[in-house]
Amino acid sequence: MSDTSDRKADEAGMVHPRRRDRQAYEAIARALLDRPLPPEYRAEWARHFAGEKPIDAGVEAERAAAVIFRIGEEWLALSTAVFKEVAEPPRIHSLPHRRTGIVRGIANVRGELLVCISLATLLGIDKNAAVERGDRSLHxxxxxxxxxxxxxxxxxxxxxxxxxxxxxxxxxxVPGTVGQAGSSFTSAMLAWEGRSVGLLDEARLLDAIDRNIA
Amino acid sequence: MLFLMFRLGADRYVLDVEQVEEVLPFLEPTLLPGAPHGVAGAINYRGQAVPLLDLSVLALGRPSAAVISTRVILIRYPVEGGETRRLGLVAERVIETVSRDPDDFVPSGVDAGMPPYLGPVASDAEGVIQLVRAEALLPVQLREILFRKLQAGS
Structure with a gap:
């Protein structure tokens, strides 16, 4: 709906369609909440709260979250705490005289120029391994x-x-004999969909990145 | 400050959310034979017996309607020595929270003859919201009976 028709509706003293919708939805929601209890509802909930063990606040706090991603053939996990965003791959502008090391160039991420690095190089992962095998990795x-x-x-x-x-x-x-790439940055192994994923130590990783791009 | 709103009949009441531990569905209580007026029974909350009070019975003399929006507000009820005990309150239309300045609540001016648990009031476009003082919900002797009975039973 365009702004002009909005204004016309306001001038005519009509209720805006979206506001009318919202009122209708609220009424529907209220009607849902005011419906009679289904049979067995109260007994079922009584059983539910009787049986369940109290949730220990300490256990709750130990839940953590990580983003799982893949480079080459390697699946890796990194704490969500350091993630800022995930986006379509940008165009990377290479920097003159910086063609070695981990820096690939700079990229424009929503108006901000960010240094783009190759994590594969930093972690020593053969990133072409999977690319040769199939096309899905590119998509x-x-x-x-x-x-x-x-x-x-x-x-x-x-x-x-x-x-x-x-x-x-x-x-x-992490197994002592790990032959996996990036093991020096891996703090623990995480079981995920039947495989073991290396959980990267975010502090060590970011420190290493800082050192390598300085 | 955030308050949990509920209704007794058509009127709106609020409780300070600091006192509220959890809002539960309207679960079936175990009846306590010979329990005082307003006590709907006791619920087994994660293995612990918690007395259940029907606010509609206390305020209106009729039990709360058996609908989805009728819920059990589990509060931390202060007892002697700074300790708190859980107390379940059955109330109707426990479906929203409101954010109000504590200074909005002013004495209603008709304190005499009102039940002790009714606190100051705040007004808005829809009318008046009454603050419920959870600590004054139970008369002393009722509190003694209730918590002692549950202790002996558990």
Whole structure:
């Protein structure tokens, strides 16, 4: 609906359609809440609250969340605390005289110029491994922006699964003989969809990034 | 400050959310034979017996309507020594919270003859909202009976 018709409606003293809708929805919601109790409703809830163990606040606090993403063949997890955004891969402008190391260039992320790095290089992941195998890896490519208070940084990943909530108690230690890439940044292993995903230590990772782009 | 609103009949009342632990569905209580007027029974809340008070019975003399919007407000009821005990309150239309300045509540001017649990009032476009003082909901002797009986039973 355009602004002009809005104004016309106001001038005519009519109730705006959207406001009328909202009132109607409120009335419907109220009618739903005022309907009689279904049979067994009260007994069922009584059983529910009788049986359940009190939720320990400590246990609740140990729930954590991480974003799971893939680089090459490697699935990795990183705490949601450092995630700023996930977006379509931008055009990366390479920087003169910075063609070695982890810096790939700078990218325009909604008007802000961010340094774009190659996490694969930093972690020592062979990022072409999966690309050769199939085409699906190309379709889900995303740019991820992470950072702390003192700055943000972007990198591209081949796929972002999404946010995974887990119990801190369910994390397992990194195997001593791990041949996996990026193990020096991996703080723990996270079981996810039948595989073990390395949970990256966000502080160590961001420190390493800072050192490498300085 | 945030308040939990409920209705007794057509009138609106609020409780300070600080006193509220949880809002539960209108679950079935265990009847307490010989319980005083207004006591709907006791509920088993996660293994603990909690007395249930029907505010509609106390204020209007009729039980709360058996509809979805009738809910149990679980409050922390202050007892001696700074401790609190859980107390369930059945009330109607427990469907919204309101944010009001505590200074909005002024004495209603008709304190004499009013039940002790009714506190100051605030007004808005729809009329008057009455603040309920949870700590004054139970007369001393009723509180003694109730909590002692539940303790002996559990």
């Amino acid at each position: 889900f490519e995303r740019m991820v922006v992470i950072g702390r208070a003192n700055g943000r940084i972007a990198f591209c990943v081949h796929e972002v699964h999404g946010i995974h909530r887990y119990d801190s108690g369910a994390l397992t230690a």
